[in-house]
Amino acid sequence: MASKAIFYHAGCPVCVSAEQAVANAIDPSKYTVEIVHLGTDKARIAEAEKAGVKSVPALVIDGAAFHINFGAGIDDLK
């Protein structure tokens, strides 16, 4: 059975599509990926914090939180 990986984000307009590239690249035979938008699903913030999530987007795999930062330049935000 596949383990569960959870991708937490908050709808960052610049980053979300690029970051989902990471979530979508995950092997479905190894992990079932759940996408959680903490901006709209605030009830799950406590759960994310408990998993070690300090910032979004983050991917929790096998109980370990990985914080993913897309290397967007300031110019991309203008």
Added chain:
Amino acid sequence: MASKAIFYHAGCPVCVSAEQAVANAIDPSKYTVEIVHLGTDKARIAEAEKAGVKSVPALVIDGAAFHINFGAGIDDLK
């Protein structure tokens, strides 16, 4: 044919095994993952920079660089 994803790291003793969890979770039918240790393979630093890598570990997928930070606490480093 699978696209190529490249995981760049520099042998961080605390982080490397945990971060490879991310690389190893990637679907091999979608991406062929290459692991590059920039500490020992310095000839590839320029290529990594060109792909937008600002820090390691980083995962380059479809030409986009994602910087991955494991949320290790200071206590984990002691």
